[in-house]
Amino acid sequence: MRAKDELGLDGEAAASVHLERAGMRIVDRRWRCPHGEVDIIALDGETLVFVEVKTRRGTEFGHPFEAITPEKVRRLRTLAGVWLGEHRHRGPIRMDAVAVIAPRSGRWRVEHLRGIE
């Protein structure tokens, strides 16, 4: 496995921990379909949340959130539609973004944005 994929996995793990600590229940991780992949699907009370996680070693090349383009948000929305077609969920849904800044040395930082558009 390549280093950047490993970093991505570690970042997703860190994001999951962060979301659980915030009181959310993880429903699925790395859910795939022919259209793509959703990093984390979680329940925040009644609300089903589709989460895009972006991990970077640092912010010299920009904040991780800057890499979540409108195109990616649109794709996440499509994937949410596919997931809802295959699963049973009654209730509101939401898109979130989580940034993990993971320096090689020092503390990792996790930022969570609720309701991106």
Add this chain to the structure above:
Amino acid sequence: MSGFGRAACVALQGLAGVGVQIEVHASSGLPRVHIVGLPDRAVQQAQHRTWSAIARAGLTPPHGKTVINLTPASLPKAGTHFDLAMGVAVLRAMRVVPPDDGETALLGELGLDGRLRPVAGTLPLARAAAEAGMTRVVVPTASVDEASLVAGIRVLGAPSLAHAAALLGADLDPEPVEPVPAAAPVPRAHADLDLADVVGNRDAVEALEIAAAGSHHLLMVGPPGAGKTMLAMRLPGILPALTEQEALEVASLRSLAGEPPPSTLDVLPPFEHPHHSATAVSLVGGGSGTIRPGAAARATHGVLFLDEAPEFPRTVLDMLRQPLESGTITIHRAAGVATFPARFQLLLAANPCPCGLFGSGECTCPPQQRRRYFSRLSGPLLDRVDLQVRVDRVLPGADGARRSSAEAAARVAEARARAERRLEGTEWRAMGHVPGPWLRRNLPLGRELLLPLEQAVERGALTMRGLDRAVRVAWTMADLDGVDAPSRTHIGRALALRKGIPA
């Protein structure tokens, strides 16, 4: 993290301005900047300049969702002068700069290094800010002199965004930077030309003086090398100096056209001489995005000189009919409507025929071609040209009785004063502006005075419109001679000045 900031700026439509408020709302969300309120490309791109400039000031620009709104949102915004206000509004949203006092307009383009750059149109922008009720305006350091020409507004200069922020009360201590200099002013080519340089051609010199005194449009017809251009360039020097209001308007138009800023008001009437390859847009104004004034607008309160006038395309010449009629030019574009003043004195020069030698006996042009050449000028345009004179080549040893520009200007000023007294209470200030019917009704001349003119009409040598024009010119001649009404001689001279002109 959520912040709100506001800053004031101005948008121009033609020379008139509208106050624009720039609002910035910075909130959490994916990093994205939305600029709304009909920005053009230059305003869209302001985001990148602003963000760099904020970073160069040692601050971290907002990294969440930022919405920048330019109100009134329905008015199209064009140009780079919104950068400074946008930058300061963002700094206010970041709580770096104290809130807007509602009385300070901010004008200037930002460089990536955070320095402020002068923009075209600073003068009309500052004037519009004063008219919108602003008491202070912050401009790039190099634009301070230009903006200070506007009365009733305090001008503050800043070399960079950080300095502007500090001026507005931010707790910053910016390093001194070298201000971006303004372009060097161009010397006016016709500034020190003297009428005394013109040898001979007394009729033409006299016609020039009459044109200046009565603000009559003038056509000079003559072979190449007769000195038509030389004469034309000396007209601004004998016209009355611009009033402060006029000079401000002229400077504003030049500023809008992107000419380097003056440090003092230029009171010499402008002189525009577009080449005959000029397009309609370059003559009346236009352009995508910001609508810029053309040569006709820049000639306001001065002279528009069309050399080789029959060579101009007819469509271009016809564009001049609106300004000649109304004194304004209105340009319609998708981006909006702009109205510029265009009250100029028209000066036309033409060769008598395509080869230029007609009248000297050496002309080789067939008559039909000669007629066609001149017919381009006739019609509505020529109808408004009171003075149509023939200028001939000067022979060696021509007489040396000359008049200096200063002498001519003094005579012109006196004649103008006389005409203004006569026209008091009307909308006109010079005899050249007075329509024929008004002249016939309010300043009738005796029958025997008009007789030579009426005879000329009967002979077919003069049209009724031509009669009106000759009468107007005769009045101006009387003004120049310091008498109350035209005499027989004046009428005769007015008629004689037209000799040798076809149609």
